[in-house]
Amino acid sequence: MHTATALHPAQAAEELHHYTVIDVRTPGEYASGRLPGAHNIPLDHLDIALPALKAAAVRGPLLMVCASGNRSTTACERLAAAGIPAATLTGGTTAWIQHGHPVHRDDTNTTKAAWSMERQVRLAAGSLVVTGLALGTRYRPARWLSAAIGGGLVFSALTDTCGMAMLLAKLPHNRPRTTDLNATLDTISR
Numbered sequence: 001m002h003t004a005t006a007l008h009p010a011q012a013a014e015e016l017h018h019y020t021v022i023d024v025r026t027p028g029e030y031a032s033g034r035l036p037g038a039h040n041i042p043l044d045h046l047d048i049a050l051p052a053l054k055a056a057a058v059r060g061p062l063l064m065v066c067a068s069g070n071r072s073t074t075a076c077e078r079l080a081a082a083g084i085p086a087a088t089l090t091g092g093t094t095a096w097i098q099h100g101h102p103v104h105r106d107d108t109n110t111t112k113a114a115w116s117m118e119r120q121v122r123l124a125a126g127s128l129v130v131t132g133l134a135l136g137t138r139y140r141p142a143r144w145l146s147a148a149i150g151g152g153l154v155f156s157a158l159t160d161t162c163g164m165a166m167l168l169a170k171l172p173h174n175r176p177r178t179t180d181l182n183a184t185l186d187t188i189s190r
Helices: 009-018 027-032 043-059 070-081 092-098 117-136 140-159 163-168 178-189
Strands: 005-007 020-023 062-065 087-089
Touching: 005 009, 009 092, 020 043, 043 062, 043 070, 043 178, 062 070, 062 092, 070 087, 070 092, 087 092, 117 140, 117 163, 140 163
Parallel strands: 005 087, 020 062, 062 087
Antiparallel strands: none
């Protein structure tokens, strides 16, 4: 299995024209700002995209991108297991923007501003903790909800995974339309 190459934003900016850029964030995150020329294939759709990604990798190198570099690293590992080499952008789009590189956005008049997955997780976790504590004032066992969420957050930090993000990614506003995904796969297959 290949180890993914990690590209610093400055290096990626210089070499971007050599890469097929694949953004593995949710469609909403992708619409809110992406690297120039990036194609959106959410991480949970990566398996269906393997044939198209393999075809794209034959023509040139792949650069996997997400918000922080965690999901793109996971994508690189999954691609490597399928025999497809890919690089990841160190620090993701967050670092890309911090280094002053351009991003493309969908027209804000037609696209509602999307929340990043991290922000969605913070809202969900915080809401569940507050709900557990509030209900716990009348029904003591409800406090276990807050304890379970806190334990899940600790587990998430220790393992660098996030079950809540995986669940939130399945919500309709975080999923690509089938026609959009098929068009992306057709584009990168050619």
